[in-house]
Each structure stands twice: as structure tokens, then as C-alpha cells.
Amino acid sequence: MAKYITRRLIYMVVSLYLIVTATFFLMRLAPGNPFTSEKKLPPEIEAALNEHFGLNDPWYAQYGDYLLRIAQWDFGPSFKYKTRTVNDLISEGFPVSLALGAQAILIALALGLILGIIAALYHNKWQDYGAMIIAVLGISVPSFIMATVLQYFFAIKWGLLPVARWDSFMHTILPSLALAASPMAFIARLTRSSMLEVLANDYIRTAKSKGLSKGVITVKHAIRNALLPVVSYMGPLSAGIITGSFVIERIFGIPGLGSHFVTSISNRDYTVIMGVTVFYSIILLVSILLVDIAYGLIDPRIKIAGGKKGE
Amino acid sequence: MEKILEVKDLSVSFQTYGGEVQAVRNVNFDLYKGETLAIVGESGSGKSVTTQTIMKLIPMPPGKIKSGQILFEGKDIVPLSDKQMEKVRGKEISMIFQDPMTSLNPTMKIGRQIMEGLIKHQNMSTSSAKERAIEMLRLVGIPMPERRVNQYPHEFSGGMRQRAMIAIALAANPKLLIADEPTTALDVTIQAQILELMKDLQSKMNTSIIFITHDLGVVANVADRVAVMYGGQIVETGTVDEIFYDPRHPYTWGLLASMPSLENDDKSELAAIPGTPPDLTNPPKGDAFAARNPYAMQIDFEEEPPLFQISETHFAKTWLLHPDAPAVEPPDAVKRRMRKLSSTFDKPVLVKGGK
Known part of the structure; x- marks a missing residue:
């Protein structure tokens, strides 16, 4: 290992x-x-x-x-923000984007898996159609519309949550939901199709022939086998989400890393472009590594420690 | 002898886009305690559907039990709910599937897959279930079971996996074991070992076995009685001797004639049954086999043949046994093996009303 x-x-x-x-x-x-x-x-x-x-x-x-x-982990001074270095920008923005992104990933993963599994278990019944309508909405509605709709209802109309800014946990709920919507929908669809494939397998029939209940079959036999495609999607997804979203951070006035990806390019801010690119790449490479390790844990047939001498 | 299973007038259909497929049509058979019944027939003859219906493993919908009863130890299991069936599956009736490569969960340890049923049906603790799993693996002839129990299916060979499947199926001491072509996916030497193992375990545990196969060599090896299925119906049933040495149905003749034999000289070609199985969305009006039957008479195309009884245990569903039918000669390959059996009645008797 x-x-x-x-x-x-x-x-x-x-x-x-x-x-x-x-x-x-x-x-x-x-x-x-x-x-x-x-x-x-x-x-x-x-x-x-x-x-x-x-x-x-x-x-x-x-x-x-x-x-x-x-x-030496020194990305140099920013060309546009005269008094700050790129390292400053990253170390200020990343914790915010990370917190927001992590919350969004948790929401997306939990809801996406639940929706996908329900849809697969009740294939072609109303639960399936309901879950897939939610998924299609989540994929097709752009995040800025999702964000403004959430703001309109939860903040302005019902006054339940703050409209924008990044101060307390309450402030994090709406942006996390808005950010989670489309990955959640994607995970739901992915889980559904992969669950349907797994449920059609011979070993599910074997499990049924042992007299196991539907719940036990789903939890112990189906989900683990259906998880691989979701796990592979999680790699690039988490890298993208925890490094911040330009749109969501703009709409909610969140001081995250996301805006630098866009503004640095229109500014030709060489050092910031380089800094955020390298930083993003590192996060992406690390999450891909984590995904590969998770593969080995989920599916015993995949031996990551493999190699020539491997057990 | 005590009957463990009685299947009465069972019909199973599947609703498809092309219409209703009548996969099993009015099937009747019995199974006695400790007996092995082989169900033979070509692909699509309904043998797997029949047996999966006994465990209610067919997907419903699109599948549907149209009529009939399945009496297991005298109790009809057709009306049972899925929840009630969970107490029958794995505990009373177990199943071994055709393909050991795909029938085991690839991400679960073999031991765990054996233990599941034990924990569910016998309220065993994890540790005693594990001991039993090791014992079962040893019983089915897997070396070093203490180590094997913690391995995953991909670390087992095909024959080993089928042994593990047998261990899973027999772990909870079922009264009835259904083996759906358990040796088809295995090579010949392993086949023989698995059959030997099943016979051995049957005599130890006194399990009744329904053995599905299309390999008559296997039938001769394991079965006490044989049911020949064609087009969703049982066309002939009898003891092994009756089916092999005194077959009466032309489909059985075809099956026997197409079995390679060492006695065949190299000049004679291996016989085959021409044509394809009937379309069960639209079953033929008369005898389902008529279109492929070289002995077919006019009536075979018009009216379904009744059941005739040839001996106490031997039944066949063909017009050829009718007193008015012309005497026909079975194919040479079958004629060579024909013997006069003492139990045969003087004349076939028409069975009134089903069985």
C-alpha cells in the first residue's frame, strides 16, 4: 500500500x-x-x-x-491585487469554498443515493418517476436560477434564511443546496441505472433464493456493487466543488476561491491563473487517488496494491 | 412413500410487448421424500420457469401464476406473500443455479454468503454460523475451509464456486433442493465430481432433489424419475429405466436419438430434432411437438393429445398410444436400447381428467 x-x-x-x-x-x-x-x-x-x-x-x-x-509553494504576488500574494488569495478563499463544497457534496451524495436507490427499487412505479423528475430538474435548471429561486422563497418570501453573505451556519444552507442540486441529480441518475443493472444480476436472485428480505438484499448485496460508478464520479466532482463555484459565490456574496478562476483569466493575472490552476490540479489529482483507493476497498477484485509482487 | 411436493395444473405466463407468453401450461408432477426427479427438455421448454415458480423467484410482474397449486408438504404456497415466502426460501427449499461465475456476490466473502441464510433461518450467532459455514465448505470438499471462508468468489475456481453454491443451498438443511443445470457451465471432470457430491450429500441429508438439465447423460447418472418437458408441458414422465429403455413419446425418442453414444459407429450421423420450439405466445392448437414430429398424424395438428398411462409410474402425452393409432417404429438409435419392462401394463390406459 x-x-x-x-x-x-x-x-x-x-x-x-x-x-x-x-x-x-x-x-x-x-x-x-x-x-x-x-x-x-x-x-x-x-x-x-x-x-x-x-x-x-x-x-x-x-x-x-x-x-x-x-x-517552494510560492505562487508569487498577484498582478492585480497589489498588496496580496496568490498564496494569500488561496489561503483566504479556499477554507470558505471547502466548507461550502463539503456541505454541498454531503447533501448531493446523501440525497442522490437515496433518490437513485428508491427509483431503482420501485422501477417504473410512481416513486421512480418522481425521483427522476427531480433529477431532470436538478440537471437542467442552471445553478444561478436554482440559487435565485431558493433566495426568493426561503429568504425573501418566507424569511427563513439569510439571503446572502457568509457569516453563520444559517448562511451556508442556501448556497450549499444550490450548489448541490445538479451533482445530486447526476448521482441519482447514476445510482439508479447502476442499481438496476446490479439488481438484474444472478447473485441477487441467489440472495433472494436464500430467503433474504428485500431490504437486506438491497443494503448488503446491491448497494455496494452499485457504488463503483458513483465513486468514480465523486473524484472530479469533489475537486470541482471544493475549489469553489464562480456563480454561486457571486450570487450569495461568498468570499471563496471560485471567482478567482474566472476573473484572473480576464485580468491576465498570470500568477493567479497559474496559482489556482496548480492548486486545482493538486486537489483533482488527490481526489482521483482517493477514488482509486476507495475502489479497492469497495471491490475486492480490484487490487490497488497489486503490482508484480502484490498478494 | 411420503410426497413432499405436488404441483397441480400449474400454468405460468409472462406479459411481454409481444403478448402473453404461456411459458408453463398445466404442468402436474409429484416429488417424494429423498427422491431425485430430473426435468429434461430443450431451452425454452419451461423447465426453469416451472422450478423458479416453486420458489416464487420469477419476477412478478411480468410473470404470473395463471392457475394451479404448488403443495409443499401439503400446503399450497401459491397464495403466500413475498414476506411469507422468505420463510420457505433457503430454509425449506433451496436452489443451485446454472452459472457459478455470476451467481455469487463478487464483493462479499464466501463465508458471509453461506452464513446469511443460517443467521436468518436458524437464529444462529455470527460465530456459530461461521463455524457451520466452515463445516459446510469442508462437507462439499473444499480444502482449507478455515482460510477459504474468508475469501471472495474471484479467488475460487468455477468448480469450487459451484461447491460453494451447494454449501450455501444446503447450509440450512432444506427439504427440497432445486438444481437448475448445476453442471452445465462446468467442464466434464468437474461435472462428474459435482454430481457425485450431490448424490453423496443427498444420501446424508435425505434431501429431495429436482434436477433440471438438458443432458441425458447426467439424468441417467442422478435421477430416480424423469419428466420430459416440451413447449411448457410435461410430455412424458417415468422412472429412469422407463424413459431410457421404454420411451413412448416421439420427443423423448428424438432426445435419446440425439444423444452421442459410444455404440454409434462412425458412419452414422448424430441425429438432431429438426425445427425450432413452438412460439408460446401463440401455442399450437394440437400437439405442441406436431410440427417437428416425423410421426405426426392429422389429429396431432387438431387436438391436444390426452395423457396415457403405460405403467404405474409411466405416463406419456401422445396420440401414438391411442388404440386407433398406427403402430410406429422409433428411430434405430432408440430401438436398439428398447427393453421389455416387467411393470408395463398390457395396454396403455387413457388417463381421465389430467393426471
């Missing part, structure tokens, strides 16, 4: 290096620079800024310099 994880960590470093390199050059290929704006800067000021941030150096020097700094 330790050996497997070490090997995976080495692969992760290689992937990160490739991601950093690709982002670095793609970013430079895009026209404009961090100081391009509608009001043109006087040339001497722009030259001074370029000099200050090292943008006048040859590309290989900038590239090498950047790699060195990233290796």
Missing part, C-alpha cells in the same frame, strides 16, 4: 509538472498582458511594471524562475 501510494505521488508530481508547463505557455500565447486595460498605461510605467514583475526576462528565465518558486 505504502509503495503504491509513493508510486502514485511520483506520477502526480510528473502530471503537475506537465500541467504547469502547459498552462504557462498557453497563458503567454494569449494576446495582451496583465497591464492591458481600456485606459492605456503610459509606456514608461508599463515598462517599469514589466521590469518589476520580471516580464522583460527571456521566457526560459521566467519559466525556470516560476518552476523554482512553485516548488
Whole structure:
């Protein structure tokens, strides 16, 4: 196991290096620079800024310099927010996005699994149709509409929850729900189809022939086998959600990481682009690793510690 | 001898988009304590549906028991609810399925899969159920059961998995074991071992067995009595000797003639029954086998044949046994094996009203 994880960590470093390199050059290929704006800067000021941030150096020097700094977990200063570094932005925004995202994932997973399992157990009955209508709504309604509808009813009309901001637990409920809606719907559909497939298997008939009740068959025989597709979806999903959502964070005025992904690009804020990309990649690679480990725990046929010598 | 199971006039249908498939049509048979009944027939003849209906394992809907009774120890189980059936399945009646590769849960330890039934039906504690599971694995001939009990199905070979299936089925000491082609997916040497094992366990536990197969070699090996199914009906039933040495139904003749034998010289071709099984959405009017039957007479296409009794235990559903029918010769391969059995009546007797 330790050996497997070490090997995976080495692969992760290689992937990160490739991601950093690709982002670095793609970013430079895009026209404009961090100081391009509608009001043109006087040339001497722009030259001074370029000099200050090292943008006048040859590309290989900038590239090498950047790699060195990233290796020390230093993403450099932001080009737009003059007084803050990229590290500051991430360490301020990420805990908020993480808390919001984790809540949303829990909601999505719990409700999605329940809906999916109910739909599969009552295949082609009203429970199935009901669950799937919820799922279709969840997938097709965009999150900004979901968010405003939730705000309208829960905050404005009934006054149950705060409209926006990020202060107490009460503030977290609406954004978490809005963020959870579409992954929940997706998980529900995934669970349903995978449960239906599992329930048609011979070993479910065997379980039934032992005289086990429907509940026991579902819990002990079906769910574990139906979980694999959901688990594989959880990897990229969690990485996406815990690094923040631009739309939801904007609507609810949440100081998370999500907005930086979008604004840094329109700002050509080189260091922030690089910083959030690397950060996102790390989270993604780690969640994929966790998914692979979870695979091995769920399905004994998948031996992650495998390799040549593996038991 | 005591009857453990009586199936009376059982009809089972499936509702499909193409219409109602009458998979089982007015089937009657009995099973005695400690006896092995083999049900033979080609694919789609209704043998699996019949036996899965006995455990009520067919999906309902689309499946439906249209008529009939299934008396298990004298009690009809057709009206029982799913909840009530849970007390019958695994405890009174168990089943071994055809494909051991897919019939075991891949993510559950073998031991656990044996223990489940024990914990449910015999209120055993986990530890005593585990001991019993180890004992069962040893009984079905799995070496090192203490270690094997903690392994997953993918760590077992095909034959080992079928042994494990047998251990699961027999763990709670059922009175009736249904084996649905238990050796079809296994290679020949393993087949023989599994059959030997089942016979051995049957004599130890005095279980009654219904053995579904399309392999007549297996039938000769294990069965006391045979029921031949065709088109959702039982067309001939009798003791093994009666079916093998004095078959009366032309379908049984076809089955026997198409069995490869060492006595066949290499010039004679292996016989086959031409044609395909009848469409059970729309069962033929007369004898279901008429269209493929080289001996078919006009009446076979018009009216369903009645049941004739050839001996105390031998019944066949064919017009050929009617006093007015012309005498016909069975195929050579069958004729060669025909013997005069002492129990045979002088003349086939028409059975009035079903059985």
C-alpha cells in the first residue's frame, strides 16, 4: 500500500509538472498582458511594471524562475491585487469554498443515493418517476436560477434564511443546496441505472433464493456493487466543488476561491491563473487517488496494491 | 412413500410487448421424500420457469401464476406473500443455479454468503454460523475451509464456486433442493465430481432433489424419475429405466436419438430434432411437438393429445398410444436400447381428467 501510494505521488508530481508547463505557455500565447486595460498605461510605467514583475526576462528565465518558486509553494504576488500574494488569495478563499463544497457534496451524495436507490427499487412505479423528475430538474435548471429561486422563497418570501453573505451556519444552507442540486441529480441518475443493472444480476436472485428480505438484499448485496460508478464520479466532482463555484459565490456574496478562476483569466493575472490552476490540479489529482483507493476497498477484485509482487 | 411436493395444473405466463407468453401450461408432477426427479427438455421448454415458480423467484410482474397449486408438504404456497415466502426460501427449499461465475456476490466473502441464510433461518450467532459455514465448505470438499471462508468468489475456481453454491443451498438443511443445470457451465471432470457430491450429500441429508438439465447423460447418472418437458408441458414422465429403455413419446425418442453414444459407429450421423420450439405466445392448437414430429398424424395438428398411462409410474402425452393409432417404429438409435419392462401394463390406459 505504502509503495503504491509513493508510486502514485511520483506520477502526480510528473502530471503537475506537465500541467504547469502547459498552462504557462498557453497563458503567454494569449494576446495582451496583465497591464492591458481600456485606459492605456503610459509606456514608461508599463515598462517599469514589466521590469518589476520580471516580464522583460527571456521566457526560459521566467519559466525556470516560476518552476523554482512553485516548488517552494510560492505562487508569487498577484498582478492585480497589489498588496496580496496568490498564496494569500488561496489561503483566504479556499477554507470558505471547502466548507461550502463539503456541505454541498454531503447533501448531493446523501440525497442522490437515496433518490437513485428508491427509483431503482420501485422501477417504473410512481416513486421512480418522481425521483427522476427531480433529477431532470436538478440537471437542467442552471445553478444561478436554482440559487435565485431558493433566495426568493426561503429568504425573501418566507424569511427563513439569510439571503446572502457568509457569516453563520444559517448562511451556508442556501448556497450549499444550490450548489448541490445538479451533482445530486447526476448521482441519482447514476445510482439508479447502476442499481438496476446490479439488481438484474444472478447473485441477487441467489440472495433472494436464500430467503433474504428485500431490504437486506438491497443494503448488503446491491448497494455496494452499485457504488463503483458513483465513486468514480465523486473524484472530479469533489475537486470541482471544493475549489469553489464562480456563480454561486457571486450570487450569495461568498468570499471563496471560485471567482478567482474566472476573473484572473480576464485580468491576465498570470500568477493567479497559474496559482489556482496548480492548486486545482493538486486537489483533482488527490481526489482521483482517493477514488482509486476507495475502489479497492469497495471491490475486492480490484487490487490497488497489486503490482508484480502484490498478494 | 411420503410426497413432499405436488404441483397441480400449474400454468405460468409472462406479459411481454409481444403478448402473453404461456411459458408453463398445466404442468402436474409429484416429488417424494429423498427422491431425485430430473426435468429434461430443450431451452425454452419451461423447465426453469416451472422450478423458479416453486420458489416464487420469477419476477412478478411480468410473470404470473395463471392457475394451479404448488403443495409443499401439503400446503399450497401459491397464495403466500413475498414476506411469507422468505420463510420457505433457503430454509425449506433451496436452489443451485446454472452459472457459478455470476451467481455469487463478487464483493462479499464466501463465508458471509453461506452464513446469511443460517443467521436468518436458524437464529444462529455470527460465530456459530461461521463455524457451520466452515463445516459446510469442508462437507462439499473444499480444502482449507478455515482460510477459504474468508475469501471472495474471484479467488475460487468455477468448480469450487459451484461447491460453494451447494454449501450455501444446503447450509440450512432444506427439504427440497432445486438444481437448475448445476453442471452445465462446468467442464466434464468437474461435472462428474459435482454430481457425485450431490448424490453423496443427498444420501446424508435425505434431501429431495429436482434436477433440471438438458443432458441425458447426467439424468441417467442422478435421477430416480424423469419428466420430459416440451413447449411448457410435461410430455412424458417415468422412472429412469422407463424413459431410457421404454420411451413412448416421439420427443423423448428424438432426445435419446440425439444423444452421442459410444455404440454409434462412425458412419452414422448424430441425429438432431429438426425445427425450432413452438412460439408460446401463440401455442399450437394440437400437439405442441406436431410440427417437428416425423410421426405426426392429422389429429396431432387438431387436438391436444390426452395423457396415457403405460405403467404405474409411466405416463406419456401422445396420440401414438391411442388404440386407433398406427403402430410406429422409433428411430434405430432408440430401438436398439428398447427393453421389455416387467411393470408395463398390457395396454396403455387413457388417463381421465389430467393426471
